[in-house]
Amino acid sequence: MQKIPTNSSSPAKTELPLDLTGPHITAGASAAHRLYQALCETIVSGLIKPGELLPPSRALAKQTGFRRNAVVTAYERLIADGLADATVGSGTFVAARIPARAAEPNKPKVVVEMPGQGAFALGCTHIDERAVQRFRAFVGRRMRAFGAEHLHYGDPRGSGELRAAIADHLLSARGLRCDPDQIMLTSGTLHALRIVLSAILRSNDQVWCEDPGYPAARTTIAHCGYRAVPVPVDEHGICVANGRIAAPSARAAYVTPSHQFPLGVQMSMSRRLELLDWARQAGAFVLEDDYDSEFRYDGAPLMSLAGIDRLQRVIYLGTFAKTLFPGLRIGYCALPERLIADVTAARAALDRFPGTLMEGAVADMLNSGAFAANLKRVRKLYREAREALAETLEAKSDRALSVPVPSQGLHLVARFDPSIDPSVAAQAKRAAGAEGWLLADTYSRARPLPGFVLGFSGHAVPQLVASAERLARESRSALRAKSRAGRRA
Numbered sequence: 442m443q444k445i446p447t448n449s450s451s452p453a454k455t456e457l458p459l460d461l462t463g464p465h466i467t468a469g470a471s472a473a474h475r476l477y478q479a480l481c482e483t484i485v486s487g488l489i490k491p492g493e494l495l496p497p498s499r500a501l502a503k504q505t506g507f508r509r510n511a512v513v514t515a516y517e518r519l520i521a522d523g524l525a526d527a528t529v530g531s532g533t534f535v536a537a538r539i540p541a542r543a544a545e546p547n548k549p550k551v552v553v554e555m556p557g558q559g560a561f562a563l564g565c566t567h568i569d570e571r572a573v574q575r576f577r578a579f580v581g582r583r584m585r586a587f588g589a590e591h592l593h594y595g596d597p598r599g600s601g602e603l604r605a606a607i608a609d610h611l612l613s614a615r616g617l618r619c620d621p622d623q624i625m626l627t628s629g630t631l632h633a634l635r636i637v638l639s640a641i642l643r644s645n646d647q648v649w650c651e652d653p654g655y656p657a658a659r660t661t662i663a664h665c666g667y668r669a670v671p672v673p674v675d676e677h678g679i680c681v682a683n684g685r686i687a688a689p690s691a692r693a694a695y696v697t698p699s700h701q702f703p704l705g706v707q708m709s710m711s712r713r714l715e716l717l718d719w720a721r722q723a724g725a726f727v728l729e730d731d732y733d734s735e736f737r738y739d740g741a742p743l744m745s746l747a748g749i750d751r752l753q754r755v756i757y758l759g760t761f762a763k764t765l766f767p768g769l770r771i772g773y774c775a776l777p778e779r780l781i782a783d784v785t786a787a788r789a790a791l792d793r794f795p796g797t798l799m800e801g802a803v804a805d806m807l808n809s810g811a812f813a814a815n816l817k818r819v820r821k822l823y824r825e826a827r828e829a830l831a832e833t834l835e836a837k838s839d840r841a842l843s844v845p846v847p848s849q850g851l852h853l854v855a856r857f858d859p860s861i862d863p864s865v866a867a868q869a870k871r872a873a874g875a876e877g878w879l880l881a882d883t884y885s886r887a888r889p890l891p892g893f894v895l896g897f898s899g900h901a902v903p904q905l906v907a908s909a910e911r912l913a914r915e916s917r918s919a920l921r922a923k924s925r926a927g928r929r930a
């Protein structure tokens with residue numbers, strides 16, 4: 442016989458506070474299920490207390506208009522879940538102890554920061570309607586041909602078809618010759634970084650990171666339990682000599698050689714060779730993040746670092762986030778032969794293998810020429826946006842800002858004179874309501890240069906010009922305010 446709760450002598454409530462329509466109710470579910478959900482909600486939210494007697498099934502049927510059978514079924518489920526107890530002849534009670542939610546204090550609200558789309562926001566891209574149409578058609582065709590054979594567990598590196606298309610693209614666009622076997626599909630650059638590092642490093646190992654550099658990569662490296670060692674960047678790229686002093690036994694270096702993020706420096710050939718020499722001597726690997734090389738506006742790009750190295754010590758990281766759509770979440774890495782087995786095992790241990798549905802359609806985009814056509818259209822838009830932004834900032838800031846025009850990429854850097862306090866940039870950005878970044882936010886240890894990192898891709902030119910005028914104006918006035926305060930002090 443079940444134990445009767447202590448306050449079982451209290452009379453049953455004649456009417457229960459029940460919400461039969463709220464978000465906790467599954468629309469279209471059976472009456473018994475909806476009643477069960479409403480009872481659960483009432484009990485766990487504390488509207489009826491532990492040990493209290495529930496109304497007889499007949500009474501609850503009358504209150505709710507449901508059949509008595511439905512009430513009995515709902516009560517049985519409550520008992521099975523441990524939310525209620527029943528004793529023959531005494532009725533059904535709320536359990537003496539019920540699961541935690543009822544006793545929980547107000548839960549803190551979870552705030553999820555979403556990437557913005559406001560003035561100069563980085564990471565915005567132009568989603569071209571023609572590209573979307575082609576992609577939709579390819580997905581449709583693939584979907585119609587989708588069979589059981591596509592729904593099994595698959596290769597941890599992803600679809601062979603897309604890997605072959607990427608190998609062709611890398612050879613023609615980046616001078617990187619590799620076999621499709623060396624390519625692994627990932628859900629973007631940071632995912633690739635995480636998988637590769639987990640295969641080549643042990644926890645607490647050091648990784649050289651450019652300073653200033655890409656904050657998200659530093660965060661990923663730290664999240665994985667490795668130590669990001671900031672290494673300064675000069676006009677040739679990462680300062681290998683400083684890296685050798687700061688962390689001679691680092692096991693890896695994460696770099697953006699084609700277009701240093703954020704400064705835009707192209708790593709010189711002598712620095713590339715120096716970096717590769719270090720990697721060979723130290724038995725380390727270089728992770729080349731080639732995030733924006735497809736957006737080259739002036740002159741031909743240098744061959745990728747991985748191309749120069751012939752994928753010996755360099756691991757190449759690429760993404761379709763900019764060249765197609767960020768929402769695809771498809772990126773890839775190209776691996777030295779000697780790492781294929783370990784990186785594949787690391788991938789299998791992390792999340793087995795990538796989903797298959799979209800990969801075929803991305804291969805179709807590459808193989809049909811739709812990818813190249815999209816790039817051509819989008820590159821033209823971004824070139825115009827880059828020029829409009831750089832010109833407006835230069836012209837309207839009255840020389841307060843210097844704006845080197847980047848030869849590739851989706852953002853530019855606008856700088857105050859290095860003698861200016863970085864707080865001037867922060868003040869101007871706030872006053873202008875701009876969303877881009879402060880240059881200072883990309884630094885770890887080196888002395889930050891005062892200025893901004895401003896995205897121009899995916900922003901309409903008229904808005905970009907208006908925002909640039911505002912930022913230039915606020916930069917001038919923040920500068921004036923600072924020099925007035927300096928004179929008074």
Ligand SMILES: Cc1ncc(COP(=O)(O)O)c(C=O)c1O
Pocket residue numbers: 563564628629630631632655697702730732759760761762767772
């Ligand atoms: C330096 C750098 N690398 C890589 C990426 C792309 O990351 P993902 O492929 O994860 O979208 C970005 C995106 O803005 C970036 O700025």
